[in-house]
Amino acid sequence: MDIRLVNLTKIFADKTSEVRAVDNLDIVIPSGKLIGLLGPSGCGKSTTLYMIAGLLEPTSGQIFFGEEDVTSLSAEKRGIGLVFQNYALYPHMTVKQNIMFPLQNMHLPKAEILERTQKYAKLVGIEDLLDRKPKQLSGGQQQRVAIARALVKEPKVLLLDEPLSNLDARLRLQTREEIKRIQRRTGITTIFVTHDQEEAMSISDEIVVMKTGVEQQRGKPQDVYENPVNQFVAKFLGTPPINIFTGKIENGGLYIGEEKIGESSLDDQEVTIGVRPEGFIVSDEGPLKVVIKHVEHIGRDISVVATHPNSEKETFRFIVESEIKLEEESEAHLAIKPAKCYVFDKITEERVQ
Numbered sequence: 096m097d098i099r100l101v102n103l104t105k106i107f108a109d110k111t112s113e114v115r116a117v118d119n120l121d122i123v124i125p126s127g128k129l130i131g132l133l134g135p136s137g138c139g140k141s142t143t144l145y146m147i148a149g150l151l152e153p154t155s156g157q158i159f160f161g162e163e164d165v166t167s168l169s170a171e172k173r174g175i176g177l178v179f180q181n182y183a184l185y186p187h188m189t190v191k192q193n194i195m196f197p198l199q200n201m202h203l204p205k206a207e208i209l210e211r212t213q214k215y216a217k218l219v220g221i222e223d224l225l226d227r228k229p230k231q232l233s234g235g236q237q238q239r240v241a242i243a244r245a246l247v248k249e250p251k252v253l254l255l256d257e258p259l260s261n262l263d264a265r266l267r268l269q270t271r272e273e274i275k276r277i278q279r280r281t282g283i284t285t286i287f288v289t290h291d292q293e294e295a296m297s298i299s300d301e302i303v304v305m306k307t308g309v310e311q312q313r314g315k316p317q318d319v320y321e322n323p324v325n326q327f328v329a330k331f332l333g334t335p336p337i338n339i340f341t342g343k344i345e346n347g348g349l350y351i352g353e354e355k356i357g358e359s360s361l362d363d364q365e366v367t368i369g370v371r372p373e374g375f376i377v378s379d380e381g382p383l384k385v386v387i388k389h390v391e392h393i394g395r396d397i398s399v400v401a402t403h404p405n406s407e408k409e410t411f412r413f414i415v416e417s418e419i420k421l422e423e424e425s426e427a428h429l430a431i432k433p434a435k436c437y438v439f440d441k442i443t444e445e446r447v448q
């Protein structure tokens with residue numbers, strides 16, 4: 096079942112102020128896919144999720160599950176599984192009781208309750224922990240219990256609000272792979288909210304990037320990374336982040352400072368130029384002269400920080416293969432791969448090239 100948000104808007108207002116938490120969101124979440132809702136803290140991700148869940152009433156707009164308009168349907172009737180950042184397990188209940196709990200109001204036969212509990216405990220890999228209490232589990236295990244509890248009702252939609260944020264780095268990686276696997280297996284339409292671009296990129300079939308309640312861009316993670324529509328999206332995706340320079344277009348040339356780094360068919364103007372860290376080539380013919388400041392080996396590649404010889408302010412952060420020898424405090428020349436170089440309007444920050 097797909098989910099459609101139509102002009103979905105939420106305004107939080109009191110006597111003194113008004114926050115447009117979600118602003119005219121128009122999104123289709125295709126059936127059976129995992130969509131990552133991504134953006135900085137406060138951009139309206141949770142608000143969007145809670146409106147879909149039926150926990151918050153939209154100010155305007157509609158929510159469809161398949162053909163059905165569920166905008167005014169109560170949360171219980173929507174068939175949603177919800178998982179929060181803090182596992183929210185019942186501390187006095189065992190794992191088994193926690194997972195079974197949502198089924199007990201559904202008046203299912205006892206045998207089916209037990210069967211489903213077993214099935215979902217197994218699916219999330221906690222079938223050996225059923226008799227423990229939550230405090231006897233690691234954070235990752237608790238979050239799996241929370242996921243099993245969300246799935247046991249066999250909801251049509253799974254909503255995950257920063258489910259990995261409380262886990263340490265290694266568990267976060269492991270659990271996100273688990274979530275992907277579970278989602279694939281069950282084929283449940285899933286929305287995964289996170290502020291972590293790497294997490295969203297790795298887990299999602301598609302990402303939706305939001306800023307101040309407004310959708311910026313939607314697409315396959317790699318497509319959005321390679322074709323950002325504006326400076327915000329370009330900066331939000333990628334580690335290390337994209338390099339941003341002040342530049343200009345003059346007589347068909349694209350310039351960083353006084354150095355011509357490429358071509359442009361646009362009119363002469365001042366622009367902002369973004370270059371991905373993997374977009375630099377170390378080459379004696381390269382137009383950009385830099386001073387290498389710091390070289391760090393990161394496995395197969397090296398990560399380099401360099402500055403402009405005349406201006407310490409222009410900093411270049413780039414990644415090249417480790418065979419390339421770069422000495423700290425030495426000079427090097429850089430060229431730029433056109434496919435990794437984006438040009439933004441200086442004022443609107445929209446991408447123009």
Ligand code: ADP
Pocket residue numbers: 107108114115116134135136137138139140141142143
């Ligand atoms: P995110 O989940 O992306 O961090 P939220 O959806 O929680 O963002 O919040 C979006 C915006 O709405 C923020 O500016 C937040 O302060 C505001 N907001 C959220 N909930 C409320 C509320 N109950 N009352 C007033 N403002 C709220």
Ligand code: MG
Pocket residue numbers: 140141142
């Ligand atoms: Mg949130």
